[in-house]
Amino acid sequence: MASHSFALYLPHTTPTSAADNGKHRSMTTQMNQQHTAQDGARTMTPTATYRSSSPTLDDGRAELGEKGKLDTAKSFDVYGDEEKADIKYRTMQWWKAAALMLAETVSLGILSIPSVFASLGMVAGIFLVIGLGTIATITGYAIGSFKLRYPHVHNMADAGEILAGPVGREVLGAAQVIFMVFLCASHVLTGTIAFDTITSGASCSVVWAVLSAVICFVMTLPRTLNGIAYLSVASFISIISAIMITMIGVGVIGKQGSIAVTSNLPFSKGFLAVTDIIFAYAGHVAFFTFIAEMKEPRDFPKTLYTLQICDTTLYLIVGVVVYAYTGSAAVSPALGNTGTTLRKIAYGIALPTIMIAGVINGHVCAKLVFVRIFRRGGKHSRHMTSHTVTGWAVWSGICCVIWLLAFLIAEVIPFFNDLLGVISSLFASWFTYGISGLFWLHLHPASQRWTSPWMRLKTVFWFGIIMMGAFIMIAGLYASVVSIVDGYKDGTFPAPFSCVNRALT
Secondary structure (H helix, E strand, O other), X not given: OOOOOOXXXXXXXXXXXXXXXXXXXXXXXXXXXXXXXXXXXXXXXXXXXXXXXXXXXXXXXXXXOHHHOOOHHHHOOOOOOOOOOOOOOOOEOHHHHHHHHHHHHHHHHHHHHHHHHHHHOHHHHHHHHHHHHHHHHHHHHHHHHHHHHOOOOOOHHHHHHHHHHHHHXXXXXXXXXXXXXXXXXXXXXXXXHHHHHHHOOOOXXXXXXXXXXXXXXXXXXXXXXXXXXXXXXXXXXXXXXXXXXXXXXXXXXXXXXXXXXXXXXXXXXXXXXXXXXXXXXXXXXXXHHHHHOEOOHHHHHHHHHHHHHHHHHHHXXXXXXXXXXXXXXXXXXXXXXXXXHHHHXXXXXXXHHHHHHHHHHHHHHHHHHHHHHHEEOOEEOHHHXXXXXXXXXXXXXXXXXXXXXXXXXXXXXXXXXXXXXXXXXHHHHHHHHHHHHHXXXXXXXXXXXXXXXXXXXXXXXXXXXXXXXXXXXXXXXXXXXXXXXXXXXXXXXXXXXXXXXXXXX
C-alpha cells in the first residue's frame, strides 16, 4: 500500500503559457481518446489542469494542489457531465458510501462468524478475523488507488480491460456478474430461512423465496446508489439490533457447549471455515461502483477505514461473545443460537438487513450490465442519465432477470451453501485479495519496483498477495467439493423447489 494519500498518476508536463496551455490540453485530449488494448496503460487517462510545479512522489505520482484537482467528474468519469442530467449518479457523501459498504459486507458475513470460532477454536478465529481484515484493508486501498488512476473504471470488467485487454474485460466482467448473482441468491435463501423461522413454517418455503426475491427486486429499482443509501443505514441498525438480541439471548441461556482454544480438524473442514471469514470480507467486488458514485472519490480512504474498523470489530465481538456461551453448539446463521422466541424476534429485526444488503448487491450487478449496454467507446447514451422509457425498461428488465436467476439458484441447487463456498473460493479470493496485487503491479512498472528497500519490500508483499489469492482459490475449491461429496453421502441436501421448512430449530 502506498505510503501517501490518494494521488493520481499523471504525466509530469508543465505548460508554460496560455497558448501552450490550450495547445497542451487539446493534444492531451486527443491522445487520451486513443485506446491501447495491448497494455491498457493509457486508457482514457484524465486531462488535468494543475500547477506548474507539481511535486513528484517517490513512486512516480504527481500530487495535485487545490487548484489542480482533476476534472474527472466532467470529462472522463463513467457518467460524463451531469450538470444537465436528469439522473445524477455522483452524489454520495463518503459516509453514505460507508453505510452502503457496511450493509453489503456485514449483513450476512457476521452471521457465520460464531460457527467459524466453533470450528477453528478461539485463538485461530481471532487471529484470522484480524489478519484477513487487515489485509482486506490494504487491498481495498489498492482498489481505490487504481480507480483514481483510471476514473473511467466502473467495475471489474473495466479494470480487466486495462490489465489484459478485451479478454480481461470479458473474464472479470463475467466473474463479477456470476459472483454477485450468487450473492443475491444467498439473500433469497436467508430471507426464506427468516420467514420460515418467524412463522414456524406456516407456508411452503418456496412462497417465502418468491416473496424475498420480489421484495428485493422492487427495492433495487432506484437507479442511483444514493437513492438506497439511507436504506443501508436502516440495514446496519437492523443487523446490530438483531445481533445484540442474540448475544443477550445466549447470555441468558448460559453455557451450551465446551470452548476450545484450538482445534484439530481435517484440512478440508478447517479451510471451509476459513472461507466463511473470507466471505465476510467479500465486499471489495463492488468498490469500483461505490467510488464511481461518490461525490468526491478522494474521500474513499475514510469510507474504507470506517468499513474495515467497524466490520472487524463487530466480527470479533460477536464471534467471541456468542462462541463463549454456545461453544461447540454454535450454529450458522448466528441468530439461531437463542431460544425459540428470541430467535423469531431476532430474525424479524434482521429482515431489513437481509433484504437491503441483497438489494445493494443486486444494484451493483445490474449497474454493471446497464453501463455496459449504454456506454460505447468511452461515451454514454442519454438513456443512462435521462428518464427515458428505454432507459427505465432496460434497467427494470436487468433487475428482474437478476432476481429471477437468484431465486432459481436458491431453489434449484440442493447444496447451495457449499456451492456458495465454491463461488467464494473462485471469485472472492481474487476480488478481495489476489487481484489487488495485479492492480499494484500495473501501477508500478518493473523499473520502479526494486529502486529502494521500501519498494522491494512492497513488491514482495504484493506478489505474496497474488499467491495468497491463488492458494485460497485452490484450497477453498478442494474444501467445498469435499463438503458437497459428503453431503450427498449423508443425504442432507433438500430437493429442488421443496416446501420443507427451512427454519432453524
